[in-house]
Amino acid sequence: MRRGRVTPRAALEAIAHLPFESIGPATVDHHRGIRQALPEVILCQGKTKAQCVAIARAIVGKSGRLLATRASAEQALALSEAFGADATWNEAARTVVVATSRRRNGSRARAPAARRAGRVLVVSAGTSDLPVAEEAAVTLEFMGVPVKRVYDAGVAGIHRILGHVPALRRASAIVVVAGMEGALASVVGGITGRPVIAVPTSVGYGASFGGLAALLAMLNSCAAGVTVVNIDNGFGAGYAAGVIALRSRPGGGA
Amino acid sequence: MRRGRVTPRAALEAIAHLPFESIGPATVDHHRGIRQALPEVILCQGKTKAQCVAIARAIVGKSGRLLATRASAEQALALSEAFGADATWNEAARTVVVATSRRRNGSRARAPAARRAGRVLVVSAGTSDLPVAEEAAVTLEFMGVPVKRVYDAGVAGIHRILGHVPALRRASAIVVVAGMEGALASVVGGITGRPVIAVPTSVGYGASFGGLAALLAMLNSCAAGVTVVNIDNGFGAGYAAGVIALRSRPGGGA
């Protein structure tokens, strides 16, 4: 293989097309970096109410829409107050979505993408995994991706997931959310040929070690095609699945 | 609750009935402890060939039978040479079983037990888990417990284990052997109401950390009734299942 042929010239040209230049001087704190395909997100955790509202105003002023994740009740109320009827609080998901009228007119790119995006299944094992699953689902909906929720389908009752085989095989991608031993990811991965993104949750106790057991299980999945995100990272899984779905071709199940 | 009423007198009487008194002066190394229901076992690992043969002769001389576990090829050949046709080497299981004619006459207690013992299923996930599964199966057979092997039934192909549902529900106990993410234990535990003993194996790589991933997964199983033994401890799982099966009543599945 050839290598080492990168000249300073080429590097200069490359960086000139980095995705951030269009952000301009109004850079706000997007924690987790510039959301490449999704710049309108803020992580509320670790911010004051005032900071959340200020950053949210900057984003909404620019793009007309916003997804705030890991919002405490206090933060959610502050955002709801700031944006009124444009704000929707999903308490389970700990998210606030803001959608102004300007968005409906202005954000051309998103809606067409949504029309063509494939459907993503969000599957969760138990009731306690629901907040993480909802965070993934809300993220996908914010991206304009159709979502189907299959909750409470843990492997201790294997029939629950088997009832969804056709949907699992037709989805553009599947997000699997599970704590404890995380076995659901392997079972789903064995049923479908579509991309599976596994989210270990911190649900459990004792030797779950805050989600470590589920994390290791998912990384060691005997089913090919399973990839993993950080513990409780519903946003990350939803975003990764959304990126796939937005560009996936329709077609027969596999 | 009452407590503290144990008098020295009671303690004295109790210890007079401890299970070891019948062993007498011929104490040999029994896998680190008196195998309560199975005193004829030696763990070859960490012993020289000569030590293995000497201890084996002492045991066979007393009870007419022997189970040697974790025997290397060298150790197995030495034992085979010492006991001739009475010895059976299971290369996959790394075991040598010795059964002399004296056993058939002398060990009364074992055979009747075997006639009444329930059947145990030994289920394994992948080909690489076979040595551990075989160690469990040979241990059970040595205890006089009927064994059914269901191998290569990992959850990535969920139909493989589903094909054995009736047997899983009728077994006296099930030994589940799996490495990687160990999800098979949860799936089996969700199907059957019978005791499930899970054996994590060191099969895997990277973040399996020598079987830690499967161990943690099995300890966190969402299916009730799953208990766990040490990584790769096929003997321990087989022994524990055998102790249950030897005293379980026959009856309808659950």
Place this chain on the structure above:
Amino acid sequence: MRRGRVTPRAALEAIAHLPFESIGPATVDHHRGIRQALPEVILCQGKTKAQCVAIARAIVGKSGRLLATRASAEQALALSEAFGADATWNEAARTVVVATSRRRNGSRARAPAARRAGRVLVVSAGTSDLPVAEEAAVTLEFMGVPVKRVYDAGVAGIHRILGHVPALRRASAIVVVAGMEGALASVVGGITGRPVIAVPTSVGYGASFGGLAALLAMLNSCAAGVTVVNIDNGFGAGYAAGVIALRSRPGGGA
């Protein structure tokens, strides 16, 4: 060994007999999975008072009885209020048991089983291990299994456990609950030939690492026949011991 002969036909038939079909449309959250032999259990942890009561009503309405585990004082009071004199709160065990008159008439299968079930010993090392031990004991009683409690029998005073040798050798199964170094499981496992289910607890400090020390010790027990459940999982140990006891034959000690 033969394998790979599972046809789609056989898999279909197998799944038709899975244990969940009789549950019907009234599925409620059963501690993450269908409790195969014990569907009337809810795990209160992580649920609101209202959720606990609603699920409890659904279960009691169907089966006339209920075991609620990990109930906070608040949740326990809500359940007590909902079920009145039919509810019994064990504060130490953090359990609420509901038994309606309908149960006494309707649940035929349980009582006969109880009459035939062997006795289980629940042994604990120290006072701080009591909540976990009681959770196991209450679970067993709910299953109709006779229980004998032997508490505060840690190995630092070895006479305390030696005073119970005859009972240990006659039990259908023994649940051993211990934190700190968990040595009690090995001592008990060396005394009895009956199944020993060890529960590490998070009791301890410093290098106990939340129960990890006891967990590892129990997994490495030098006594054969010891199997292990998750840290603080009194319910799981009680359930596993109960499943064994409900089908064990009476007979002489070993």
Place this chain on the structure above:
Amino acid sequence: MRRGRVTPRAALEAIAHLPFESIGPATVDHHRGIRQALPEVILCQGKTKAQCVAIARAIVGKSGRLLATRASAEQALALSEAFGADATWNEAARTVVVATSRRRNGSRARAPAARRAGRVLVVSAGTSDLPVAEEAAVTLEFMGVPVKRVYDAGVAGIHRILGHVPALRRASAIVVVAGMEGALASVVGGITGRPVIAVPTSVGYGASFGGLAALLAMLNSCAAGVTVVNIDNGFGAGYAAGVIALRSRPGGGA
């Protein structure tokens, strides 16, 4: 949300369409599970030469093609001998690919897919990561997915990866292979809006703890859209990227 409406009937129908029924009675060990979109793969690790050849013959006899991963030099030579000119050994990747003439006629589905599949970039940080990167690349090629290799692009010389920004932004998916601190995944994830699949490698020493440092870093990536597979799991990453690429629509960079 509604749940619990899965009837035994529905479950029966679902399982009737599981992806494995077409495999028939000739089940062989497919890397621990049915490779849903890629059934022609064997993991040589842990198998004897004879086993590798036997399984390979069964697969090639059925599908006309084969990918053998983690093949030692010995195993690779045995396969090369068995399949002659149809076999291609990639020593760096430790793979053997078999493609018979029958494949060219018979496997219709694969080639058209390949024509439509998007390109995947395989990016690696250092020379020592090459075997894992090559395993991913060969897997992709076997799936019919076009691959572009960008090797030796670690972040200590940031210009090396910056020279590939346009390609990173146009790929259907990117596989990032890095050991040590695994920072390359975050840098790539910050540059592109396409799916990034990160593979930590065991390259490093001391506090890399066999790849743990890179694994944790990748799971904690500050760039959204990064998902992770097990340490050194080049096959898994290539497969996951391939599944995405085979169904991704062409279109402008992001």
Place this chain on the structure above:
Amino acid sequence: MRRGRVTPRAALEAIAHLPFESIGPATVDHHRGIRQALPEVILCQGKTKAQCVAIARAIVGKSGRLLATRASAEQALALSEAFGADATWNEAARTVVVATSRRRNGSRARAPAARRAGRVLVVSAGTSDLPVAEEAAVTLEFMGVPVKRVYDAGVAGIHRILGHVPALRRASAIVVVAGMEGALASVVGGITGRPVIAVPTSVGYGASFGGLAALLAMLNSCAAGVTVVNIDNGFGAGYAAGVIALRSRPGGGA
């Protein structure tokens, strides 16, 4: 070596002389085990105020004296109220010592031992280690062992410990209490030829991991003669040093 010659007879005689028989029916919870040389201790942690007082009364009623460790302010006040002027609360050490007039007359064995006991040095590294160091010192004083405290002598100012070399070389034993990197144990161990008992503390942050760093450092001490107790276990270290000091001969330094 000979072994296996223990007869049931010998075991019976041995147990008849175990140290617990004199405890009789009034068994109370003695810090999880019979404190062999120190039965008058209770661990308050995990007990209610009422339990602490009840157990304390039982102990004081029998032996006239008591050491309560890990007493919260609340528990300490309850004990002070119960025993009045006989109780002494050491707030830093979180201990309460009770000494009744009956003790001064009745406990003959302790005082003479104290007269002959060698002196123990309790050395600590930083101000934050003081509670653990005081717990050790109070334990020693309760055992009748003379104590010299050398506090705030961490190795970052090496002169501080060097100023105590003669005392270190003449002590019967030294307790070294240190958090963070725990290096003080090695420096002290290199200066003295007397027994050194090291207590890692949970003082520190980040990669101290709750005392793990100090624990590992002390276990790996390059100075011979250093032994280690659990993190923050001041009582255990004081007790172990006391047992040595109570039986050590006077004599020249080493």
Place this chain on the structure above:
Amino acid sequence: MRRGRVTPRAALEAIAHLPFESIGPATVDHHRGIRQALPEVILCQGKTKAQCVAIARAIVGKSGRLLATRASAEQALALSEAFGADATWNEAARTVVVATSRRRNGSRARAPAARRAGRVLVVSAGTSDLPVAEEAAVTLEFMGVPVKRVYDAGVAGIHRILGHVPALRRASAIVVVAGMEGALASVVGGITGRPVIAVPTSVGYGASFGGLAALLAMLNSCAAGVTVVNIDNGFGAGYAAGVIALRSRPGGGA
């Protein structure tokens, strides 16, 4: 190599020149040892308000200046009250700096050093890392070292750090503060030839394990010249960078 030639004489002379002799009898609690070049620091964490003020008065009385780190709001207010206008509270950094007029006359050594010290860059990845970065910056300023802050420059937006290349290459030292995956340290280390001191922070969740992920990543940095301090140890990094900067020669970038 020669060794072992250290005579007691030489050791005596050496210790006579240890840096602590000038401290004299007024030793106060400097936790973390004698701050060799910076004796006027106190760590407030773990101290009462009264202790903080008392120690602060002793230090200020002697040297005219003080740096208090990890000061809670309560502690900071107590110090502000005690020193009035001489005290400056940096709430983000959790520091209080006291500078009396006496300092301006008396502390000759510091000011000239400051005039000659090179500039240090403090670079941080995200908003949540700011407290640690500010602690480093304030420490440097207290040492008289010029500081340039480059905040919110995480690698997910690689352009943010690339905009500071000239400054990175001219600094006397760079402190890099980052949580999550800590990749910023490697990127900075690859850009500059100057000493890089990396501070992992506990910012993150799930598999960041309280900063472990960033710590391991930084220790495994593929860029030479990166050294690491404890998690969240902004003071330590600032101090180490300051010691370098105070004695670094001016000169062209590298």
Place this chain on the structure above:
Amino acid sequence: MRRGRVTPRAALEAIAHLPFESIGPATVDHHRGIRQALPEVILCQGKTKAQCVAIARAIVGKSGRLLATRASAEQALALSEAFGADATWNEAARTVVVATSRRRNGSRARAPAARRAGRVLVVSAGTSDLPVAEEAAVTLEFMGVPVKRVYDAGVAGIHRILGHVPALRRASAIVVVAGMEGALASVVGGITGRPVIAVPTSVGYGASFGGLAALLAMLNSCAAGVTVVNIDNGFGAGYAAGVIALRSRPGGGA
């Protein structure tokens, strides 16, 4: 408490009496540090045969005696060849002891000490722990301390250790050597009131994690008076026990 009164003068005087001044210029590598009471020891591990012999000659030339630990067969043979009949190789313990005639005349201090030293018990759990136990025993013998070996006394056969209760209660100190779950230390600690030094061994597999399970168990022992050394550190335990025994008063058991 008073502190901070150490003057440079006092520190100077203290260091003048450090134990190393009598070593003089002939410093050799003494197991990483001056063995305070035992300077004649070398750790062979990590040294060439030539280095071992050279250092051994230096030590024997000075003191007439030597203890070499962790000697491979090769190193042991080289030492045996060098010292002829004066050398004694204990193959199990991996030690070589050299005792020249000069020792018998010259080393006055050791023999009288031996006459007065109390007896130490070395107790081990299983056959595989023997090398570590023997290393401890040989170390004690080299120090002139009488040793009683109690081997193969693991808790799975509790009668084995109970047969030694009188000896355990009369010993000056007890060294307990155990791998796997290390429960023997707690049982012994509960029987005796004498100092117990526990040595975890790396014997075990799976979740023993190279001795970690036994180490944690011993650190968390519920029996007071148990202190712990590093995994497999027979020398360290023997040395620590010897230091106690050499200065312990004779007297009645406890």
Place this chain on the structure above:
Amino acid sequence: MRRGRVTPRAALEAIAHLPFESIGPATVDHHRGIRQALPEVILCQGKTKAQCVAIARAIVGKSGRLLATRASAEQALALSEAFGADATWNEAARTVVVATSRRRNGSRARAPAARRAGRVLVVSAGTSDLPVAEEAAVTLEFMGVPVKRVYDAGVAGIHRILGHVPALRRASAIVVVAGMEGALASVVGGITGRPVIAVPTSVGYGASFGGLAALLAMLNSCAAGVTVVNIDNGFGAGYAAGVIALRSRPGGGA
């Protein structure tokens, strides 16, 4: 603070001055990254003999000099053969240095730097740490920095390091190399006010866990100014110390 003002323009200019542009097309693998101040280094580990020689020839052809680290005996001999008398193999350090005549004429920048560089002390604790210490020393010498070695100065014999106090206080930087408990770093850090770079080594056994104990200890050092590199990373520590020394001003000790 201001931020977000980086324009694409500024980023473009910045990258135009990155240190790599002068490397040109002859890019070779430089220890995973451009050694900013030291491009002539190769890490032999993981490379074939032929690769080592080829890369070495490329580097020497360009710069006239080379440092090869982690060279096995085989690799070292291949390099020695390739470069003849120009090559110097340090077997202990596992390094090969090549210095051609061209270097003496051509590499102007290095020699003057060397003339002005301050002296670095390399201090090690024990004999087994020597390879890592030598790697650091050789790296420094290669950079033209004067080195003083202080070996075998572990804290168990505290006088050994105290004999070097003046040198420690005058050095430009100190590299401290220690395994086991790593306490030497804290003692050195407490003596000197100069930068201390600590290198944990994998020397030790049992609970040293391959150097983890020393690593954690050094990260938690109670002495300010200590920074840490990866386990066994002598090159990294030497390089970091060299970068400091090359630009440090001469001056009085601190």
